[in-house]
Amino acid sequence: MKQKTQTQTKPTMLSSTSLRFSVLLLFLSSLSHSSCSGPSLQESFAQCLFLKSDKSFPFFASIYAQYNSSFSTVLNSSAQNLRYLLPSAPKPKFIFTPTSESHVQAAVICSKKLNIHIRVRSGGHDYEGMSYVSEIEKPFIVIDLAKLRGIMVDIQDNTAWVQAGATIGELYYRISEKSSVHGFPAGLCSSLGVGGHITGGAYGSMMRKYGLGADNVVDAKIVDANGRILDRKAMGEDLFWAIRGGGGGSFGILLWWKIKLVPVPQTVTVFTVTKTLEQGATSLLYRWQQVAPFIDQDLFIRVLIQPIGNKTTGRTISTSYNALFLGDSRRLLQVMTKSFPELGITIKDCLETSWIKSVLYIAGFPNDTPPEVLLQGKPTFKNYFKAKSDFVRDPIPKSGLEGLWKKLLEEENPLMIWNPYGGMMSKFAESDSPFPHRNGTLYKIQYVTLWENKYEDATKHINWIRGLYDYMATYASKSPREAYVNYRDLDLGMNKKNGTRYKEARAWGKRYFKGNFERLVKIKSKVDPENVFRHEQSIPPLAVSKRTKKH
Ligand SMILES: Cc1cc2nc3c(=O)[nH]c(=O)nc-3n(C[C@H](O)[C@H](O)[C@H](O)COP(=O)(O)OP(=O)(O)OC[C@H]3O[C@@H](n4cnc5c(N)ncnc54)[C@H](O)[C@@H]3O)c2cc1C
Ligand SMILES: *[C@@H]1O[C@H](CO)[C@@H](O)[C@H](O)[C@H]1NC(C)=O
Ligand SMILES: *[C@@H]1O[C@H](CO)[C@@H](O)[C@H](O)[C@H]1NC(C)=O
Numbered sequence: 001m002k003q004k005t006q007t008q009t010k011p012t013m014l015s016s017t018s019l020r021f022s023v024l025l026l027f028l029s030s031l032s033h034s035s036c037s038g039p040s041l042q043e044s045f046a047q048c049l050f051l052k053s054d055k056s057f058p059f060f061a062s063i064y065a066q067y068n069s070s071f072s073t074v075l076n077s078s079a080q081n082l083r084y085l086l087p088s089a090p091k092p093k094f095i096f097t098p099t100s101e102s103h104v105q106a107a108v109i110c111s112k113k114l115n116i117h118i119r120v121r122s123g124g125h126d127y128e129g130m131s132y133v134s135e136i137e138k139p140f141i142v143i144d145l146a147k148l149r150g151i152m153v154d155i156q157d158n159t160a161w162v163q164a165g166a167t168i169g170e171l172y173y174r175i176s177e178k179s180s181v182h183g184f185p186a187g188l189c190s191s192l193g194v195g196g197h198i199t200g201g202a203y204g205s206m207m208r209k210y211g212l213g214a215d216n217v218v219d220a221k222i223v224d225a226n227g228r229i230l231d232r233k234a235m236g237e238d239l240f241w242a243i244r245g246g247g248g249g250s251f252g253i254l255l256w257w258k259i260k261l262v263p264v265p266q267t268v269t270v271f272t273v274t275k276t277l278e279q280g281a282t283s284l285l286y287r288w289q290q291v292a293p294f295i296d297q298d299l300f301i302r303v304l305i306q307p308i309g310n311k312t313t314g315r316t317i318s319t320s321y322n323a324l325f326l327g328d329s330r331r332l333l334q335v336m337t338k339s340f341p342e343l344g345i346t347i348k349d350c351l352e353t354s355w356i357k358s359v360l361y362i363a364g365f366p367n368d369t370p371p372e373v374l375l376q377g378k379p380t381f382k383n384y385f386k387a388k389s390d391f392v393r394d395p396i397p398k399s400g401l402e403g404l405w406k407k408l409l410e411e412e413n414p415l416m417i418w419n420p421y422g423g424m425m426s427k428f429a430e431s432d433s434p435f436p437h438r439n440g441t442l443y444k445i446q447y448v449t450l451w452e453n454k455y456e457d458a459t460k461h462i463n464w465i466r467g468l469y470d471y472m473a474t475y476a477s478k479s480p481r482e483a484y485v486n487y488r489d490l491d492l493g494m495n496k497k498n499g500t501r502y503k504e505a506r507a508w509g510k511r512y513f514k515g516n517f518e519r520l521v522k523i524k525s526k527v528d529p530e531n532v533f534r535h536e537q538s539i540p541p542l543a544v545s546k547r548t549k550k551h
């Protein structure tokens with residue numbers, strides 16, 4: 001891994017490269033679409049990259065402008081939410097896919113120089129498309145890190161370096177390739193990009209034992225607003241704190257995470273048990289709220305809740321208890337008999353497997369899918385969706401659950417996922433990292449509504465989920481009503497333009513970060529006072545300083 005820590009650009013370079021530069025200019029002018037309109041934005045950008053970075057690199061092969069035939073393929077490649085690919089969604093002027101760290105540095109310097117708004121994309125899973133759509137500024141470009149996906153696992157050192165464009169599934173696979181008793185506690189969905197995922201927290205089925213992905217980071221490398229590469233030592237503890245939970249796209253471009261591996265047993269156990277309303281789902285879920293956050297830390301039992309059936313068969317609510325236990329089935333049954341006998345699981349429900357296969361199971365791949373599927377590195381399903389989140393601190397009474405079923409049955413394709421907290425999650429203080437949803441949180445709810453047809457009326461579904469969210473206000477955390485930054489929700493408020501003030505941003509900032517919001521603003525003001533890294537919900541600096549154009 002190269003470790004450049006200085007901006008590498010000075011006017012002296014001009015003379016030494018003037019010959020190549022004029023050759024490039026010739027080349028550029030021959031490319032200009034209109035001979036009298038001067039270079040296009042992508043031409044100016046390519047020219048700047050050439051000057052600021054790699055003098056021998058064919059940048060045009062890494063810049064996808066709207067007129068390039070592969071533009072839409074590249075834009076679509078990792079975008080998860082089809083809502084943000086519709087023709088009505090604003091499109092980037094071009095997409096740049098750096099193949100080295102110095103390209104990322106140059107991209108920051110050049111976008112500042114040309115005053116182009118940038119969006120950064122790693123895995124493209126942002127719920128509101130923040131990594132490839134800007135609703136607030138035009139023109140904008142996307143820096144897509146998909147080609148930067150190196151992973152180096154060091155079992156002796158119990159760590160790994162992983163590059164921003166790698167997926168979490170690739171990381172899991174590379175760990176399992178070297179050891180069957182090491183793992184990493186991050187997301188359940190294997191196509192998440194580590195760049196955006198870990199910086200927003202990153203929870204998964206080992207969170208009750210080991211905390212979040214962000215809680216298990218030991219070092220990082222980022223490109224800051226001045227185009228410098230900083231590691232933990234160079235960035236200092238404040239910024240290192242901010243990037244471990246403060247959310248993507250606010251503080252710089254993450255290049256690498258250095259993560260701490262965690263021990264996993266040779267044999268783990270998984271199960272999924274489903275109960276409908278007719279099978280006593282309401283009482284059972286009422287009980288789950290009191291048990292799941294306090295049960296043995298080796299056990300994570302989430303609940304997937306959705307309507308099933310149709311007009312002919314009748315519709316009901318299905319609740320699926322989907323679990324990972326870090327141990328064998330014998331011990332799991334002991335834990336369940338003691339703490340949660342109501343679920344009634346038996347040895348027949350249990351599947352003993354390896355940790356890496358449990359990753360596939362929890363991610364929803366069919367049994368016997370080979371782990372190599374994790375190397376696919378792209379989403380396995382995509383749809384149109386809108387999602388929201390809540391944290392629950394007191395059990396919802398049965399009457400509340402019954403009202404919730406009525407709401408769910410109104411919608412075609414809704415899904416709720418209830419995710420138990422407790423265990424290690426409670427052992428961190430709220431201010432240990434920007435992620436504040438710690439002790440006292442029983443579980444998190446994710447609400448989703450999905451549709452598959454582009455002609456469908458999104459407003460109908462979005463209004464439905466907003467209504468559901470209103471209904472749940474009684475039962476959710478209050479003052480603030482907390483939300484998970486990695487489940488980005490623009491209903492909570494957004495920066496209207498690049499100069500949004502701290503006071504306006506508090507509305508959503510407090511929900512994602514509680515008391516940590518002020519500290520994030522202070523750090524942002526120090527490391528990116530000009531607000532180079534910004535989007536609809538980026539952390540604002542205290543006062544946006546006037547951009548001084550450097551020419
Ligand atoms: C199907 C699905 C399943 C999910 N499952 C989980 C889960 O199990 N656990 C969990 O915690 N979350 C989960 N999430 C949420 C997920 O963690 C966030 O959407 C996360 O931000 C995705 O990161 P990304 O790199 O894939 O996304 P991107 O869309 O690429 O980025 C997300 C945000 O981070 C910024 N960003 C991206 N790369 C960088 C970078 N290198 N440096 C700085 N900023 C960057 C972007 O600009 C954007 O603001 C899920 C999301 C989806 C769609
Ligand atoms: C985009 O089109 C230009 C002009 O035709 C071409 O030079 C460039 O190589 C293309 N870029 C890519 C990534 O294909
Ligand atoms: C990209 O996605 C959009 C929206 O779903 C679709 O219209 C377009 O055809 C896709 N492009 C490619 C190349 O698949």
Ligand SMILES: *[C@@H]1O[C@H](CO)[C@@H](O)[C@H](O)[C@H]1NC(C)=O
Pocket residue numbers: 309310311312313
């Ligand atoms: C309803 O569901 C049943 C069982 O899954 C299926 O056989 C039937 O075709 C469905 N009917 C309609 C109208 O979708």
Ligand SMILES: *[C@@H]1O[C@H](CO)[C@@H](O)[C@H](O)[C@H]1NC(C)=O
Pocket residue numbers: 426427439440
């Ligand atoms: C969490 O909070 C509860 C009660 O509010 C307290 O009894 C417990 O000690 C706390 N746990 C930790 C690990 O701080």
Ligand SMILES: *[C@@H]1O[C@H](CO)[C@@H](O)[C@H](O)[C@H]1NC(C)=O
Pocket residue numbers: 115137498499530531544545546547
């Ligand atoms: C904010 O946006 C305006 C126009 O969109 C632009 O002129 C200005 O330079 C931007 N300011 C900053 C701080 O980027």
